[in-house]
Amino acid sequence: MTSFELDKTPCFDITATLECGQVFRFSPVEGGYILHALSHVAKIIDRGDRYEVSADDEEFFKAYFDLERDYAAIQSELEDGGTLSEAIAFGRGIHILKQDPIEAIFSFIVSQNNHIPRIKGIIERMCDALGEDRGDYHAFPSLEALAGAGEEFYASIGAGYRAAYLDRVAKAMLDIKLDEWRALDTESLRRQLMAMHGIGRKVADCILLFGFDRFDVFPVDTWIKKVFADAYPDMPADKMSTLLVQKYGKYSGFVQQWLFYFKRTKKTMDKSNILS
């Protein structure tokens, strides 16, 4: 384990980055978070003006957090004086994490038609049962372990009807060369992903955004549908997605994440206000 510090800036906030719905293997601890990615672990403690990080691999997490990108510049280009500005102000500290493609594929298959708390539980049970034992935690499973587990295993950890998807995709991925996938343009890679049983447009776009660094995508889920319900009434999700990419271009993925986090979190806050 090594320790290092990260600047806490208006454009990098660990709570917004982890709680914005892009990632599932983290849990709050006193003063911060424990975060797992692939076989790695980091503990991030909030020290006010900086984050104190202890991790098994400093270079891995410095890349994972996407620290080199100029998020302030992206935000200033996107300001519209309206809802998007409001969403950016709310989620200014979000960074899009550079997740592993395989971990993203399996995480977002689990995510479909599912609640985030339950998604986290299913993925955690998947890791505990199939991932390498690292002492305090289990790594994300190897593709071989995922492919060998069988549909019954995925059903047994509560994956529901997605169990068959997970099993089939795991076995299919054994024949995929990721480097060849990485070389494809976004449209071609989306087609490859959607050819997998259980991966549709929305899950493919999440995988492209979070696992393949593609920002010219706009995943449309139930929350994004709510955001644009008035602007685009009764519009199918895939058409809405295409329209929004035309509008926001190479920044689509960032826009989507700010709007998603804003809408979903505000809903929760409104509920708690009613109760209080």
Next chain:
DNA sequence: TTCCAGGGATATA
């Protein structure tokens, strides 16, 4: 208890 969740496959027209 019912509704809903970071949807997708399938059947039908």
Next chain:
DNA sequence: TATATCCATGGA
């Protein structure tokens, strides 16, 4: 091509 229905599960 477009719409309707079904799918497992558990948090709220």
